[in-house]
Amino acid sequence: MIFSTHPLHPEVTAELQGLGNLTIASEPTPAAILEQSSGASIIVVRAPIPPEILRRETRLRATVRHGAGLDMIPVDVATETGVLVANVPGVNAVTVAEHCIWSSLALLRTYPSVAADLREAGWAVARPHSDHGRELSGRRLGIVGMGNVGNALFRIARHGFGMKVLALTSRPQALPDGAEAADLNRLLGDCDVVVLCCPLNDKTRGMIGAAELARMRPDAILVNVARGPVVDETALVEALRAGTIGGAVLDVFDQQPLPTDHPLMSMRNVILTPHMAGITEESMLRMGQGVVMETRRILAGDRPFNFCNPDAWEAYQARFAK
The missing domain is CATH 3.40.50.720 (NAD(P)-binding Rossmann-like Domain)
Structure with a gap:
């Protein structure tokens, strides 16, 4: 059977x-x-x-x-x-990479607020959010983990959007042309979008905590398509509330399914998906x-x-x- x-x-x-x-x-x-x-x-x-x-x-x-x-x-x-x-x-690497791109674009263009206000308050309330929208092209992308997903993401970001790419990897000699190796502190401090696509292990568990979030730019976006425990979820909620970072794209969580009363559910600077980035x-x-x-x-x-x-x-x- x-x-x-x-x-x-x-x-x-x-x-x-x-x-x-x-x-x-x-x-x-x-x-x-x-x-x-x-x-x-x-x-x-x-x-x-x-x-x-x-x-x-x-x-x-x-x-x-x-x-x-x-x-x-x-x-x-x-x-x-x-x-x-x-x-x-590897077979869903491009699928996950596309998810990282579209969700980053949506958050940069304030889509959660636009969509909610258009439905609930009308055109006149929703449209002004566009004044605060930002473009992805030409920005700096940090990739944590250059496996199949990281490499697929690099190709789209570099060749499709002209992004400068910094990468944290255990094999810097294998980086593709156009990607620059960086340690975690530099990557967090320099990049507009930081994508976590590393495996979960003893080294990566809790890799992003309060101290790491504080190193990020106040308008930066954190994208997690790795595993929930790579990020200290409590610290992330606090950073999002305090404006320490600009927003987060989360496909994975400490507890799955994510409880309906979780504080992330009510945040407009967050895009949440139910562990479907690769599907x-x-x-x-x-x-x-x-x-x-x-x-x-x-x-x-x-x-x-x-x-x-x-x-x-x-x-x-x-x-x-x-």
Whole structure:
């Protein structure tokens, strides 16, 4: 049985059904996933997987991430139990990069206030917000994390909007022409838009706190498409209220779903989206096609192409020795 935590693209659904009995979770909650994944040989991951599933399912071959980030999979437990972990990196990088651009544009052009006032107070109240709108072209962009998303964002920003790009990366020698390496302090202080697209790990958890926000320009925008805990959310709320920074674009949060009474919900200098920066019809198909490819390889007895825990291979082979 192939189990998915979420519905998939119709073409992907059809292909997986051709490889085995496909079951979709009734809802992407830990309880439903824990109960309904019983008997799975492959788990397609778009929601956190309880570690006990990996220990319980004796015929589970692999967890295949529908995307790149591995924070939803207990990789250490998978390796310990001989369960393979694969992912589909890079295929939604341009999707996330486009999200960063359009949301930054919307915030610079005061779209939250314009849209709210146009509907609630009328044309005459909404239109004057345009006097305070700003253009993205020619501004300074800071990118924290130059992986697939960071590089896609650089290309759009540099070649589409003529932006100067500073980048914080562990591999400055690999930066594309036109991107300049910078440390975090300089990047925060110099840039008009700062985009966080780094992985969540011990080094990046809490990377942006009150001190870092205070280094940013008072009209700067912070964009987080990484993971919620990269930013100290309490400090961010305080900085937005105090005008320490100009605004924020947030696709990820400490708690997901974001509570309806969260203070961010009522702020007009914030654009909020429900962890959807990497999701479009096109990217769902590309990610799903990657899942199908990895599932087919694993069921055929081959190693995954994007093998995230190769140390599990020996234990995996022992579990499924013919």
